[in-house]
Amino acid sequence: MKLHKVMAVTTLLLILLTVNALVYQQEKLLSDGEKILLKLRVVDPRSLMQGDYMALDYELAAQIRMNLAEQRHDVDRPLRPQDAFVVVKVDKDNVAEFVRIDNDQPLAGNERRLFFRVRNNSIKFGTNAFFFEEGTASNYQDAQFAEFRVNQEGDLLLVSVQ
Numbered sequence: 313m314k315l316h317k318v319m320a321v322t323t324l325l326l327i328l329l330t331v332n333a334l335v336y337q338q339e340k341l342l343s344d345g346e347k348i349l350l351k352l353r354v355v356d357p358r359s360l361m362q363g364d365y366m367a368l369d370y371e372l373a374a375q376i377r378m379n380l381a382e383q384r385h386d387v388d389r390p391l392r393p394q395d396a397f398v399v400v401k402v403d404k405d406n407v408a409e410f411v412r413i414d415n416d417q418p419l420a421g422n423e424r425r426l427f428f429r430v431r432n433n434s435i436k437f438g439t440n441a442f443f444f445e446e447g448t449a450s451n452y453q454d455a456q457f458a459e460f461r462v463n464q465e466g467d468l469l470l471v472s473v474q
Contacts, residue, residue, distance in 0.1 A: 341469045345461025348400075348424065349407045350437065352458055352473065365443040366452055366473060372398065373435035375410035376428065383413070390433040397425040397466050407457070425466040438468035 353369040376398055381387040397414035402422050414425055429436045438460065444452060455473040462468050 338469060341461050341463050341467060342471070345463050345469060346424070347406045347471075348402060348426070348460045348462045348468070349405070349457040349474075350460065351407065352456055364446045364449050365441050366449075366455070368440045368442055368458055368470075368473070370435075370437065370458065372400065372408060372410055372426075373428075373437070376413065376435050379410070379413055380430075391430045391435075394430045395427070396430075397427055399423050400426055424462060426462060426468060427466040439470050442470060442473050 351371040353371055353374065377391065378387075380391055381389075399411040399414050399417075399419065400408035400423065401411050401420070402408055402424055408424070408426070411423060419425065426437065434440070442452070442458070452473055458473050459471045460468045461471055
């Protein structure tokens, strides 16, 4: 019986340490990450099940999709699930523009690597939804950019839409 209690406490401590480490990583990214803006495409606020939120789609995602389809010479076949990096050029206003899918070439001074995932034939950056306080949808309906923080590893954290 005593061994079970020790195992339970040890497991609980490991879970708490893991959760706190993840929170610390996100807080560090939020405070130290570089500001990057991704141009939004048409967005869709509202969800009956989740409350007010904005489904995010990015111009960069469409460019990645086209590039991946061109690489395999088949635009009609669904994209295969993968984790990868895209190289973007960041202008003076911190707006990111597609350069290429990362191929381990050195980056120019204004280029950054951004991590993305392909899941269910969709390109995902960190998150593809922005939740906001109920009744404030009008504040976001004309949003043109999603503001992220990005670290040296290319991890993204959504901060706001504007």
